[in-house]
Amino acid sequence: MAAYGKTDTMIVHTADPLNAETSRAALAEHDLTPADRFYVRNHGSVPDTDPAAWTLRIDGLVEQPLTLSLDDLRGLQRREVAATLQCAGNRRSGLLEVRDIPGEEPWGPGATGTATWGGVALADVLALARPTGTATHVGLVGADVSEEAEPPQEFGGSIRLEKALRDEVLLAYEMNGELLPPVHGAPVRVVVPGYIGARSVKWLHHVEVRDRPWEGFFQDVVYRLLQPEQEPGPGVGTPLGEVALNAEILVPDHDARVTAGPVAVRGYAFAGGERHVARVDVSADGGKTWVEADLDEDLGRWAWRLWSTEMHLDRGDHEIVVRAWDSAAASQPEHPGPLWNPKGYVNNAWGRVTLHVA
Amino acid sequence: MAAYGKTDTMIVHTADPLNAETSRAALAEHDLTPADRFYVRNHGSVPDTDPAAWTLRIDGLVEQPLTLSLDDLRGLQRREVAATLQCAGNRRSGLLEVRDIPGEEPWGPGATGTATWGGVALADVLALARPTGTATHVGLVGADVSEEAEPPQEFGGSIRLEKALRDEVLLAYEMNGELLPPVHGAPVRVVVPGYIGARSVKWLHHVEVRDRPWEGFFQDVVYRLLQPEQEPGPGVGTPLGEVALNAEILVPDHDARVTAGPVAVRGYAFAGGERHVARVDVSADGGKTWVEADLDEDLGRWAWRLWSTEMHLDRGDHEIVVRAWDSAAASQPEHPGPLWNPKGYVNNAWGRVTLHVA
Missing domain, CATH: 2.60.40.650 (Immunoglobulin-like)
Incomplete structure (x- = not known):
């Protein structure tokens, strides 16, 4: 855990997949959280991605399916946004005091952080692919494979097209002015400001324009608000999106x-x-x-x-x-x-x- | 109060200015609240406005100050939005059980209602006047004079230019497909969907584009959230805007x-x-x-x-x-x-x- 600084800086819940939050004291020190003390909530091992070989596929309900390299992406207008990411499970420990939730990480208040993200607008990439008139959602798929799903599947999620077209939604290759570190999604991650961290998909390799939400495990089964007595299952409960105050x-x-x-x-x-x-x-x-x-x-x-x-x-x-x-x-x-x-x-x-x- | 239906439909708090809310039973009957049972929260008497003589002045930080007649307004694209209006004081009676608030209407849960509003987009009117680069807020002033301010002044408020340019913000001359009734702001009122009712200024006669919020009593002193021990005063507290869940x-x-x-x-x-x-x-x-x-x-x-x-x-x-x-x-x-x-x-x-x- 040397990459995450002193043990009094990060609280590691699991080593692989890496799940670590920032200690209260460390989080309080910076308006912009340094990358090496920014919380990590991963559902699979960090994929080994060669930036030179990396490609992004954009397809689905588009007039022009595309495959872009990192150089292609860097050729588009660079944008920057200061955005807080917050795990939907941030401060879960307060809920565990009410009633247990077996198998979930006991996140304290450090599953959040703020950085400046640099990259290109997802809207600019979508403009090249030209979504069709029936498009309503954008699926975002990473290269990390999670064994939480059965059978294992890549992490992903979706957001409504309306949000995807807002210029604050980035495909980021920089964090706080430096190259995005591997554990935060290098070479390219999504950053969806104002939404739960799970929608800011890391190790992005596929953007699928759709007429409904993405049906993967991390959109359709988990990251949903259920009634206390409900069991997680496909489509059960309401999907999380924007972060609550x-x-x-x-x-x-x-x-x-x-x-x-x-x-x-x-x-x-x-x-x-x-x-x-x-x-x-x-x-x-x-x-x-x-x-x-x-x-x-x-x-x-x-x-x-x-x-x-x-x-x-x-x-x-x-x-x-x-x-x-x-x-x-x-x-x-x-x-x-x-x-x-x-x-x-x-x-x-x-x-x-x-x-x-x- | 014949215009407001049976006494079991409306609960009249004051007759002049008229302040009346819809009874629970009446409110539950319609997804779209009929105009004659829609809550009324007025701060002055209903002004006597001749639609033929009515004009709207648009000035301030604009390249082209304008004066528009009702016919001019009707010449612009007609738009329609189904929007709920809700008084900032809706359900105040629950707060009065905590601690008294002398001089305020004891609104129950009926200071809200939903209608389809027909009119023109404020954005379309602003496009004719062309706000300058320094414009950030839009002041909205009605013809009703309120003695709550000292000296008495016209009711008004402001919204940020960003919201004013959204196409859901209307200058409405119709309510539920009929002419806007006098008590609801005829001939023209503002409708700011998603915001407290006070920003949906009735009997509109002046739109002032500004580089700061409007300084009138109903923006700068009231309709603000104060700390429990604060006294209302110019700029004290935080202004209300969007409606809370x-x-x-x-x-x-x-x-x-x-x-x-x-x-x-x-x-x-x-x-x-x-x-x-x-x-x-x-x-x-x-x-x-x-x-x-x-x-x-x-x-x-x-x-x-x-x-x-x-x-x-x-x-x-x-x-x-x-x-x-x-x-x-x-x-x-x-x-x-x-x-x-x-x-x-x-x-x-x-x-x-x-x-x-x-």
């Missing part, structure tokens, strides 16, 4: 010992979809009274807002709570209980850490 | 007596902004177990979804609860307490009615 406390860490007096508190808030973070409130009394946090620089509509404030804490144990409000004046649920669902997605209840003040 | 039970009515056995339950759910309603859950045990409701016909991305289901209820008192989930897998807060704010906006906690089953 979320917020967490990163500093001080949960269960930390701190000194009485002024305590610096820092964390993130992220409004997915088309929304932005309007306000972040922090409470030291479980939500009876709140202070409004200061928001860091606005990195644009697709990125989180880091925030900070100072709380004056007396001796004793304190639960510090955070909640965000988005541009629709919507906020977050107080407790994770009503959010529990099979597979454990979308815990966006108020963030909480307990501090021991001495 | 909401849901309510309309049938049976709150406090109704029903017969044990199967009970038909019906209501609405609305996802504002760019989102759509993905799922509606109903519970007869306060949220421990849920059944998924059937959704009525999808009227398009800007309209509510009415829903219905059947619950089997034994004798005794039951609290029936509803919650919706949107396309971001976001749901609603369980209780209104944490939502309380000065002026009492955006109560989108779970909907609840108590039934007495005999």
